Amino acid sequence: xxxxxxxxxxxxxxxxxxxxxxxxxxxxxxxxxxxxxxxxxxxxxxxxxxxxxxxxxxxxxxxxxxxxxxxxxxxxxxxxxxxxxxxxxxxxxxxxxxxxxxxxxxxxxxxxxxxxxxxxxxxxxxxxxx
Numbered sequence: 319x320x321x322x323x324x325x326x327x328x329x330x331x332x333x334x335x336x337x338x339x340x341x342x343x344x345x346x347x348x349x350x351x352x353x354x355x356x357x358x359x360x361x362x363x364x365x366x367x368x369x370x371x372x373x374x375x376x377x378x379x380x381x382x383x384x385x386x387x388x389x390x391x392x393x394x395x396x397x398x399x400x401x402x403x404x405x406x407x408x409x410x411x412x413x414x415x416x417x418x419x420x421x422x423x424x425x426x427x428x429x430x431x432x433x434x435x436x437x438x439x440x441x442x443x444x445x446x447x448x
Contacts, residue, residue, distance in 0.1 A: 322419070352447040357439065365401060370446050374398055375435050376408070377444055378419075385444045387437035390419045394428040408432065 349371045360366050360417055365378030367390065374390040390399050390408070397412035408417040416425045421432035436448045 350447070352445055353447065355444040357385075357442050357444055360444070364403065370435060375446065376401060377437060377446065385437045385439055386420070387435040387444075387446055388417075389433040390436060391433070392428055393423075393432065399432070425434070431447040 320346055322407050324361065326426050334441055347365055349381075353368065353370050355368055355377055360379055361376060362379070365376040368375050368377060370387075375387050377385060377387045380386045381386050388408070390398075392410040392412065392415060394410065394413060397410050399408040399415075401407075401412045402409045402416075405416060406419065408419075408421070410416065410428070413427050414425065415423065415428040417428065417432050421434055422425065423429055423431060437444055
């Protein structure tokens with residue numbers, strides 16, 4: 319396939335993806351399977367936001383002593399949510415939806431939970447990815 323045809327098809331795909339709120343169409347760094355975060359970097363309360371394959375991810379200590387990680391992309395329309403200490407929830411600035419600390423919807427419009435990123439403890443490190 320010629321370079322110009324490939325560029326055209328990529329551009330057309332990106333326009334479609336932009337219309338459906340997909341974000342993985344722009345050329346970027348290769349995807350990584352794992353990301354390490356030092357456990358000491360996680361606050362006792364709250365989380366640490368890291369970028370995992372171009373997606374903002376909140377990594378925090380779980381109530382059971384383990385770790386949990388959630389994509390911060392709202393499942394309603396793809397806006398970036400942020401943790402609110404005041405609300406004790408992930409809040410979406412676009413339409414006012416919110417998610418509990420375990421990623422489940424609290425206030426609509428979102429009806430699906432935040433995407434949970436696989437996370438596990440390995441000594442003094444948190445490993446993100448499968």
